[in-house]
Amino acid sequence: MTTPSTETTGTAPAAENTGTDAAAPGPRALARRRRRASAARFWKEYRRHRAGVVGLAALVLFALVALTAPLTVGSDVASVTDAPGRPLQSPSAHFPLGTDQFGRNLLGLVVWGSRVSLLVGLLAAVLSVAIGALIGITAGHFRGWYATVMMRVTDWFLVMPTLVLAIALATVMSRSLGTIVLAIGVTTWPTTARLVRAQTLAVESRPYIERAKALGGGHWHIMSRHVLPNVMPLVLAQTTLIISSAILAEATLAFLGLGDPTVVSWGGLLQDAREAGAVSSGDWWYLVPPGIAIAVVALAFTLCGRAVEAVLNPRLGVSR
Numbered sequence: 001m002t003t004p005s006t007e008t009t010g011t012a013p014a015a016e017n018t019g020t021d022a023a024a025p026g027p028r029a030l031a032r033r034r035r036r037a038s039a040a041r042f043w044k045e046y047r048r049h050r051a052g053v054v055g056l057a058a059l060v061l062f063a064l065v066a067l068t069a070p071l072t073v074g075s076d077v078a079s080v081t082d083a084p085g086r087p088l089q090s091p092s093a094h095f096p097l098g099t100d101q102f103g104r105n106l107l108g109l110v111v112w113g114s115r116v117s118l119l120v121g122l123l124a125a126v127l128s129v130a131i132g133a134l135i136g137i138t139a140g141h142f143r144g145w146y147a148t149v150m151m152r153v154t155d156w157f158l159v160m161p162t163l164v165l166a167i168a169l170a171t172v173m174s175r176s177l178g179t180i181v182l183a184i185g186v187t188t189w190p191t192t193a194r195l196v197r198a199q200t201l202a203v204e205s206r207p208y209i210e211r212a213k214a215l216g217g218g219h220w221h222i223m224s225r226h227v228l229p230n231v232m233p234l235v236l237a238q239t240t241l242i243i244s245s246a247i248l249a250e251a252t253l254a255f256l257g258l259g260d261p262t263v264v265s266w267g268g269l270l271q272d273a274r275e276a277g278a279v280s281s282g283d284w285w286y287l288v289p290p291g292i293a294i295a296v297v298a299l300a301f302t303l304c305g306r307a308v309e310a311v312l313n314p315r316l317g318v319s320r
Contacts, residue, residue: 045311052307058300062293066114077108078264088276091285098285100269101276109264110289116265118297120180121247127185128246129239132192137231139193140200141223151197157190166249170258177260184249192238196231203230233312240305244298251294266290 025033046052065072076082083103091098097106135154139147157165169183203209209226217225253259254267255274269290273279278286 042311046307049307049310051303052310055300055303055307058296059304062114062118062297062300065111066118069111069115073105073108073111077105077112080104088278088281088283088286090283097289098283100272100286106269106285106289109269110266110293113264113266113269113290114293114297116177116263117247117250117267117294120177120184120250120265121243121297121301123181124184124188124246124250125239125243127181128188128242129192129235131185132189132238133196133231133235135189136193136196137200137223137227140197141204141219141227147197150193154190154193157187158194162187163249163252166253167256167258170253175258175260177263180250180253180259183253184246188242188245188249192235192242195234195238199231199234200227203227237305237309237312240301240308244301244305247294247301248298266294 046056080102083099084105085095085099085103087099087101087103089095089099089103095105095107097110100106100109135150139150165187166183169186170179173179173182204222204227209222212222212226250259250265251267251270254265255270257271259265259268259271261268267290270287273283273286273290276283276286278284
């Protein structure tokens with residue numbers, strides 16, 4: 001009679017242990033939990049920076065305007081043949097920002113132009129940061145003659161005027177949005193490369209890198225698993241700061257007539273206003289709206305970049 005009781009008593013703890021093991025979270029669940037906690041801490045610190053919150057709110061507003069442009073203004077807003085008004089009408093109830101030289105609604109053009117300007121700025125910034133991060137990490141890891149050559153190339157790009165190089169590339173290549181993105185991206189990466197290389201050198205001087213090498217970790221393993229995660233905060237902050245410069249560069253190239261003439265952008269609107277003689281004739285409504293849009297978006301990205309940089313590196317002491 002005691003045998004079944006003993007077996008039952010012996011198997012009960014085993015069942016409890018099995019249930020406990022099944023309830024324990026796995027490695028992926030723990031990783032997701034850590035990422036959520038890290039994101040919550042980042043947002044909590046970011047909200048303390050009032051300027052960063054204001055910049056983020058402005059960016060969200062501009063993003064919503066750009067995404068909903070096909071619904072709010074329609075894709076035919078840039079049509080010259082179906083222009084709803086007379087050329088260069090001053091602001092009125094029907095046209096809050098007036099009309100351009102073809103009679104098109106300038107408010108609709110500014111809203112539609114936000115799509116191109118924001119897209120080009122984001123893509124150019126991503127390309128610039130990707131090139132800079134790649135060169136910075138590899139130059140900091142391999143060192144030797146490779147690092148010397150890469151840093152001399154970086155120094156050459158640093159001393160050369162960025163706008164002049166971008167104009168040269170945009171002039172030689174075909175006039176398209178891809179050309180503008182490429183011209184901005186390949187001329188604005190040197191600052192990111194030097195910052196990432198300095199951070200890479202600091203990371204690779206730590207003891208755990210030596211242990212990883214002693215355990216057989218190769219170059220790709222060291223750079224992707226140890227160096228890249230440590231430089232990503234710097235890369236993220238640098239991306240937000242470069243986007244504003246990229247948007248200004250796109251507007252400058254479009255203003256100089258090097259953009260795609262078939263698309264509407266804020267810089268292209270300024271170029272059209274210059275060609276129409278809006279400066280000399282006093283048609284301020286043709287110049288002010290796209291100019292203000294460029295300035296506000298550039299300022300918003302700069303405020304967000306400074307806030308992100310302050311959160312990721314509190315030792316900078318950036319004011320709130």
